[in-house]
Amino acid sequence: MKIKDIPQKLADIRREDRFRAVHDLRMITASRGVDRSGKEYIVFNSNDYLGMTHEKEVEEAARNAVIYGTGSGGARLTSGAVFELSDLEKEIARFKHKEDAVIFNTGYMTNLGVLYALAGPGDVIFSDELNHASIVDGCRISRAAGKVYFHSDMGALEKLLEETPCQGQRFIVTDGVFSMDGDVADLPGLVKLKEKYDAFLIVDDAHATGVIGNTGRGTAEYYHMEGIDLQVGTLSKSLGAEGGFAAADRTITDYLRNCSRPFIFSTSISAVTGATALAALKLLEENPEKYMGALRRNTKYMKEGLTKAGISFLPGDTSIIPIVMGREEAAMEYAARCKERGILLSAIRPPSVPKGTSRIRLTVTAAHTRAELDKALEVMIDEIQGTRPVSPT
Numbered sequence: 001m002k003i004k005d006i007p008q009k010l011a012d013i014r015r016e017d018r019f020r021a022v023h024d025l026r027m028i029t030a031s032r033g034v035d036r037s038g039k040e041y042i043v044f045n046s047n048d049y050l051g052m053t054h055e056k057e058v059e060e061a062a063r064n065a066v067i068y069g070t071g072s073g074g075a076r077l078t079s080g081a082v083f084e085l086s087d088l089e090k091e092i093a094r095f096k097h098k099e100d101a102v103i104f105n106t107g108y109m110t111n112l113g114v115l116y117a118l119a120g121p122g123d124v125i126f127s128d129e130l131n132h133a134s135i136v137d138g139c140r141i142s143r144a145a146g147k148v149y150f151h152s153d154m155g156a157l158e159k160l161l162e163e164t165p166c167q168g169q170r171f172i173v174t175d176g177v178f179s180m181d182g183d184v185a186d187l188p189g190l191v192k193l194k195e196k197y198d199a200f201l202i203v204d205d206a207h208a209t210g211v212i213g214n215t216g217r218g219t220a221e222y223y224h225m226e227g228i229d230l231q232v233g234t235l236s237k238s239l240g241a242e243g244g245f246a247a248a249d250r251t252i253t254d255y256l257r258n259c260s261r262p263f264i265f266s267t268s269i270s271a272v273t274g275a276t277a278l279a280a281l282k283l284l285e286e287n288p289e290k291y292m293g294a295l296r297r298n299t300k301y302m303k304e305g306l307t308k309a310g311i312s313f314l315p316g317d318t319s320i321i322p323i324v325m326g327r328e329e330a331a332m333e334y335a336a337r338c339k340e341r342g343i344l345l346s347a348i349r350p351p352s353v354p355k356g357t358s359r360i361r362l363t364v365t366a367a368h369t370r371a372e373l374d375k376a377l378e379v380m381i382d383e384i385q386g387t388r389p390v391s392p393t
């Protein structure tokens, strides 16, 4: 594409009704936001699963850390080596039952940084077809061969493992909780195959940390098993901050600090951000029942309310509730009508999801009050006439 062709490309995007723009939203609580006109919304498309972004103790930790600078001033290997990030790495390693952890600036950069550093020509990466875009992009820049298997299909994965020649290292990479469907990866199946085929297993628990497992440790805890070689996660969802992490054996984390370009060549997140995530992790560990209990109760209440009204959604053990509408316009129009009435939901359409499965994606958090859930149910049920969702298959 030539730069002079961009106006035409943009016109095509607009004609197909795919043009996207940022709509400013200021979160005034963990579940409510206002736009520039002052209109208030109850927010059901946030990843702030535990409401940590507005917890008093977390806010206070952020305020206290600001005396160490509003920015970190450099990369971790130079002047950006703030105490809070090393402390956080220790805490995350302990929480995830790993020897060590490395903090990256975002979850997205973590997947790029891990796959770029560990995989290369001669290696093969086996990747679930529904994996997050950052895993897809990490596979691309690694220059390893990529093999995509049907979603959570262990038979298909085994067949690929068997028939794909590999002189180097095999990697299996998967989301722990899949972001658009809200289902959990088949960890027992993956561990069995990674052992049989001597593969290195990477699980990205961005949507699983703080959400599944009794204490929020994620996919491994959900199945009461270990076996994940490298655990990717984010500080930006249940931990109320921004940043990502990779937790693994120390040889791996040392190697990442030495050879992962997104770690080496980018200014680190600040002491404020580190202190925020540390405080959120501490709250979660001290009182998993308070946060995860609220998340589970709210999710159950929402799912029961929808079911009672005859609104079906994809099943799953998480607080991601996908209501499949089929046509793109149906999902877009429904989300727009709910927004008009103060309820923010996401309409998800291709290429994020397969054609014909455009959907409403609603995330419940621990921070929603009963009144907010009731309001959302009232609006969603009221607006559903004429746009019956497709039954999950």
Ligand SMILES: *Cc1c(COP(=O)(O)O)cnc(C)c1O
Residues within 6 Å of the ligand: 106, 107, 108, 109, 111, 132, 134, 175, 179, 204, 205, 206, 207, 234, 235, 236, 242, 243, 244
């Ligand atoms: C959200 C998400 C990421 C990206 O994390 P950020 O911290 O937002 O960059 C990576 N992987 C998965 C599976 C995600 O859901």
